[in-house]
Amino acid sequence: MGATWNEFLVPSQDGDKQNILLSFDTARQYYDNSLCCCQSIGRVAGRIKGGQFELDGKKQQVPTNENGNTLHGGEHGYRSLNWGYTTSRGPNSVSVIFQKHIKESRDGFPGNYLATVVYTLDNSDRVTISYSALNGEQDTLFNPTCHAYFNLSDKRDLSTHSLMINSKEYLQTDDETIPTGRVLQVDNTPYDFRKFRNLKQAADETGGFDDAFVVNGPGMATEPVAVLRDNDSGRQVTINSEGTGLVMYTMPEIDDGIKLSRDNGLDALPGEGVALEAQQLPDAINNENFGDIVLKRNEKKTYHISFEFKQQ
Numbered sequence: 001m002g003a004t005w006n007e008f009l010v011p012s013q014d015g016d017k018q019n020i021l022l023s024f025d026t027a028r029q030y031y032d033n034s035l036c037c038c039q040s041i042g043r044v045a046g047r048i049k050g051g052q053f054e055l056d057g058k059k060q061q062v063p064t065n066e067n068g069n070t071l072h073g074g075e076h077g078y079r080s081l082n083w084g085y086t087t088s089r090g091p092n093s094v095s096v097i098f099q100k101h102i103k104e105s106r107d108g109f110p111g112n113y114l115a116t117v118v119y120t121l122d123n124s125d126r127v128t129i130s131y132s133a134l135n136g137e138q139d140t141l142f143n144p145t146c147h148a149y150f151n152l153s154d155k156r157d158l159s160t161h162s163l164m165i166n167s168k169e170y171l172q173t174d175d176e177t178i179p180t181g182r183v184l185q186v187d188n189t190p191y192d193f194r195k196f197r198n199l200k201q202a203a204d205e206t207g208g209f210d211d212a213f214v215v216n217g218p219g220m221a222t223e224p225v226a227v228l229r230d231n232d233s234g235r236q237v238t239i240n241s242e243g244t245g246l247v248m249y250t251m252p253e254i255d256d257g258i259k260l261s262r263d264n265g266l267d268a269l270p271g272e273g274v275a276l277e278a279q280q281l282p283d284a285i286n287n288e289n290f291g292d293i294v295l296k297r298n299e300k301k302t303y304h305i306s307f308e309f310k311q312q
């Protein structure tokens with residue numbers, strides 16, 4: 001369901017294993033809230049203002065699911081699908097390969113294509129997710145991501161986490177979290193993560209993050225997009241991607257009664273984890289220079305997002 005990433009198990013201090021992703025015990029619980037916890041998001045991650053855009057000179061309206069805007073591919077996007085899958089084993093890696101025909105008749109976006117999501121775990125303790133689209137006869141949009149939430153510690157907050165984001169800029173957004181088109185400098189703001197800084201302190205300064213950082217700008221392509229580190233355990237996850245954006249969401253306000261597996265029956269807390277969603281910037285289709293998310297007819301496109309684990 002949802003081509004969901006359920007566990008990233010790493011060694012724990014007591015010789016057991018610990019899941020560093022937020023997860024649920026049952027498939028149903030992933031759909032009882034709007035967290036999109038660790039699910040595949042498509043065709044278009046991030047918001048589309050009014051669910052409207054122009055494609056090949058034609059105005060398009062796609063289904064909306066939040067304040068009259070379209071978030072995370074709408075109600076019938078990747079996360080709502082039951083994917084078929086196969087597995088494969090290479091000399092240095094194992095993979096799960098999900099595949100599905102994405103249809104206009106289901107999600108309301110123009111055109112049909114064949115989608116593939118491949119999760120590969122390799123011997124460098126790296127999970128690489130590749131998202132491919134093999135398009136049909138009509139131009140469409142393609143901007144997938146993985147909505148992975150992390151907490152690398154044993155705590156129920158991010159107080160021992162440091163974060164580095166390789167970004168000089170972030171997007172200004174309006175009351176509905178839609179980009180206004182203005183790109184702001186991170187200098188002298190709580191958005192400056194160019195050097196590692198405590199994530200909880202920064203989130204306390206902003207009231208929590210639900211923001212898009214500009215990444216992979218000119219001259220920055222060889223750097224990791226972000227590194228999340230837990231100073232207590234020495235666990236670290238390095239994120240690489242090819243997209244223009246990284247959305248950070250620290251769950252500032254969440255519904256009551258969300259029971260994450262890690263909480264042993266207690267309700268999840270605001271700020272308990274952080275989603276780091278690599279993608280092209282939100283509302284890219286309506287903003288020049290936010291990244292190209294058009295998938296041309298008969299075109300094939302692949303994006304990779306990788307998460308490399310290290311323990312210091």
Ligand SMILES: OC[C@H]1O[C@@H](O)[C@H](O)[C@@H](O)[C@@H]1O
Binds near residue numbers: 211
């Ligand atoms: O759906 C969970 C969260 O996903 C993030 O990508 C969005 O920016 C948030 O506004 C949303 O609450």
